[in-house]
Amino acid sequence: MTDLDLCYMTATEAVRRFKSKKLSPVELVRALIERAERVESKVNAFTYTFYDRAIDQAKKAEAKYMRTDGRTRPLEGVAIVIKDETTIKGERTTFGSLIFKDNVDSVTAPPAEMIFKAGAIMLARSCAPEFSCAPITHTKLWGTTRTPWNLYYTSGGSSGGSGASLAAGTTTLANGSDIGGSIRIPASACGVYGFKPPYGRNPDAGPFSLDWYNHAGPMGRSVSDVAMLQNVMSGPHPRDIVPVRPKLRIPDKFEGIKGWRIALSVDLDFYEVDSEVVANTKAAAAALRDLGAKVEEVKIGWTKDVKKATWAHLSGLFGAWVSRLIPEHGRKMMPYTREFARRAKKTTLVDFVEGMEIESVMYEKLGALFQTYDLLICPTLALPAIKADADLGDPGMKINGVKIDGYLDWCMTPPFNAMSRCPVMSVPSGFAKSGVPTGLQIVGRPYDDVAVFRAASAYERLRPMYDSDDRRPKL
Template identity: 40%
Template structure:
């Protein structure tokens, strides 16, 4: 039986209702875990344990009186990018070290309205423009399974907090993989909903690459939390997307396509071995699984880079690209903003045209198959302090793009209408979890969750039940 801090949200809520657990006891377990291990992994930028303990005492009374909401007494960590009115939101930058939010983002508001307890804010790379998590402001955040390795980013602190039992679950945002990359490195479930399914603040809501979601230790927790944060919100005109009416198929009727490299990635052998093991597990369950070829090339990388610079990059450059800020910002941030300056209208047109080609190539697969499976990461051998502005990555003896050549998430931000779940499917040679992406047809979640539930009970069953980070 896992210790209290590693219990799932659904287990905790059941314990609250049947009076075998109390919010005060659970909050105390998170605080004890934080005090024991956070110095080793650096998950949090801020914690609010004194206030959280008082809120937990009120939640005790709520359960005693049978007057509780969907998340009463559940401790949720919030990425230090997400606004909560009255809280400092640094976005990992010295330039924002004292910035106090004057509004609350829709996802945070929905969690709070359901009486979640926000007990801390989690580390993120500066302005979320890196896929590793370290900053001048907060230092280096580390993988709890192997502290030499990155926890991923940009929702890296959120992933650490969940993976180490310092919260029940956490939020994240994803414009190129910022939920799924840290979920993969830390052995979690990380879901990028289809664009518009979960409301986002302006102007990020109008960017189809941009998504808000959750990181959890179990698929049931993910589904539970997702149902609380999704749906229309008047703050976001793009959120009025009708819910899926697709019929849920049983596992044995699913047809699953598998791509080892999405057409062009170099992928480490231990990652491929875990993927093959996943495929064999599905075949044993009677799932129709076939390997497919996808005619994409490295223009996928440039398409994602250009789009991110075109939207988020130009916004950041307008606000922060000033000579007096350069020494305060991180090396990767300065590199990123310099690249934004090089952007041309022709670049943007070419990226949009290649986006169309990407859909032309993958749509026949989605016509024939319910899901596409592929790795989340091409390698897990990325140091905790990795800096894409100067460091290199080699996979299978070949140098790959140092910015985006080592993770396989952003093609499905380009195709932002496709929901994607990253989940653990074993371990790599360095002790870091391996991860697979379950990519759904546009706006269809059902097949993803059907397959994920089965895999969670088979290839991923040891995560947070019998196997935990050893810190």
Template identity: 40%
Template sequence: MSPGATTAVDSLAHLSATEALGGFRSLEISPVEVLEAQIERIEAHNGDRDTGINAFTETLFDTARHRAAVAADEYVRLARDGGPVPALLGLTVATKEKHGIAGLRLEQGLAAHRGRIAAADHPVVERLNMAGGIIHARTTSPEFSCATTTHSPMWGTTRNPWNLQASPGGSSGGAGAALVAGFTTLATASDIAGSTRIPAGFTGTVGYKAPYGRIPGFSALAADWYRGDGPMGRTVADTALLASVMSGRHAADHGSWGGNGINPLAGGSVEGLRIGLSLTLGDYPVAPEIRENTLAVARALEAAGATVVPVDLPWTTGRITETIFAHFGHILGPAMAVETAGTEDRLAAYTARFIADAAAAARRNTLVESLGMDAALQGELAAAMAGLDALLCPTSAVASLAADGDYLNGIDTAERHLGHYWEAHMTSPFNVANRCPVLSVPSGMSADGVPTGVQVVGHPFAETMAFRVAAAVESLVPSLGSPVLA
């Protein structure tokens, strides 16, 4: 096949959710056809755990085929009789393994969890099923979703379809890889320091970190105010559609809030908006090609009628890393230590490093002190965004990561050595300021053949404005297309 050439199967597999729904309603295409096209691509291109894309922990094709046939019949009935159409009826959704499905494994890549079975559906899974979505596969993540690459002893290495030597990012790396490869229409993700936006940036997809509590979580760690579950898609509209299904108050999560079924994509141009631009968020050593791609987005927004305002923030990568690890040291780190007790010798190196770094930061900073560190960053962001409608910045400072990289000794950039791999990503400040809605949308390509992304940051709870600007960016940046898979 020549570069860029597509087949009918490829075209069906890569339909956006909105395109697929239109075809389903008109009976021009069937949910069965789309599912089978994606299964064909999975079987042809997902490969093995060592050299392939390896996006999934398991597939659920038999159940999915049954549900697709039921959805196809329902569209025929609806065309005849009319009536309301469930929001995701017939659409495939690949769910992150941590979003438990009752009766199926819930291992999070950990040897300590091997054989663990979910007792109940995660609230996100419950809502996908109620909306008619078809869960046909479960996506990979690093152990306990604690790294920015996606590999583990249990599940092997997940690779970026754009460049198999590169990582799709993490921790929702399987979700990003599956989307861009045409293995699924939609995907679920989670984000406690960038785990939705980092893979979106590296795969040329769209990832949304909603305000804290907007999408319900599960179990005790749902109370961690840095965290959030979220949607990923190939377009801003698809991501908004999935967000509308996932969002809203749920009895299982007392921190959840707001209405369900509200689509945050309200439309509107950027003409007259004031959009802040920060290329470095203080002192992040942003790669030249990422700077240029971000500047190109800013110039396009200006041409569309927005006023772009340079923004300075008094942040350093070291300070941000200390802030987030002080937080992790009092919540996530101790939880991981408890969950992995007795299996320390079987942990991935990055997991052991995360637990150790979190514990060390907690010894340096009390919980009360970490709250003060959070508040300082939040206040500085609020001051920088005063008088603006949204903020634009890169998603990651580096152009790519090696698929199997641990980065235990940090990362070298053209400007300086970063002592910790988290300093390569510009996402975690907005988990500290976790009431802000943030999307990562594509901004172009790097010399490594890996996409680059920009983040659109809204004021606290201002979801519609964040989606408005993100949709404008998407319309102004040339489409990346899809990677050609061998």
């Protein structure tokens, strides 16, 4: 096994080898660090790194595995990167902003707390756009993060550093957060797996843990890795009222999906979608048919009003929070952050309530669909990716010759933040001619997480990623 194979090893396989004493956490951590030292300058996935401390922690994990009592934690010795939005006591979290470049946290947010208690080793903090309010990862403070598959294009956002690091082979696991697609967008652009759990499944920090569009979740290079991390991140927490009881555990193994009925929408009824994305989505649907599922194209009944609803929510809550920083710090902020604040000023409480009315109708349509079908599948992004440091306000941005809003019109993710109780996983669906991956969203009925994992696992067995050199980026 080469060092590169180690770097792309799944977390589940790494833990199996740790337990059988065929691999040391020290070997794996050192391989990942050496890989990062070679490729990180190209990808720019990290803010701060903790390499020396990580090696020390790996040595302690190695000692635990060498004992015979079997007392190891679920993520013992597994390397992870933590998003530069998730606070960690005593560490810097900058939120991708010059305003917080010297910020040192006084509390550890629930996602990181649960991950560390499970034994994971933090290699680095992963880059995110300023305040996580952009679908690209580009900031004045940290620069531009790129998909390892083609460095001209974005890694996506806001969990762009997490997706890029996974694809580049510089971490084993990564966490993310998703308020408009921020796990699924980079999962698609980087060719990895990202899960948006249903609202109420995973705890997070306040006040945005109370926002039903907000979801802390796992990212990985395999479905089993995402399941492993999700099982660590989910469940009740004393500092968050939101998570439901009892905790749901995703199983280790899944049966197939023969006989399942799956609805397919290539455009969710109102998106312009690039032809390469359409082709890859239909190819993924064909793979699901090969697994014995019946896949049928459908009309959901959604309209462009969906965009109105999601913008009313995102700008009304998140944009309003950002807008408070404008008077004192506006000049330090990214244009996309100021645009969020500008939209917040134009959003009224009436707009917000009307958005909720639209969301209610959205689920009436989707709920009716789920009476017939077990799952819905659709593209994750309407374009494979956009330029890494794109101007999101560029009026010339188009799909199929039609002008689009660069903020979210190429991202088919926000509707499922509105449908917040529906679990969604983005899985790789193929590649564009540019070499950039495309993604497929697998959408489940409310709180039916296991069905989403079951379908994703069956699909992955037929179309795996990262298991050989030809399915890894050439950096």
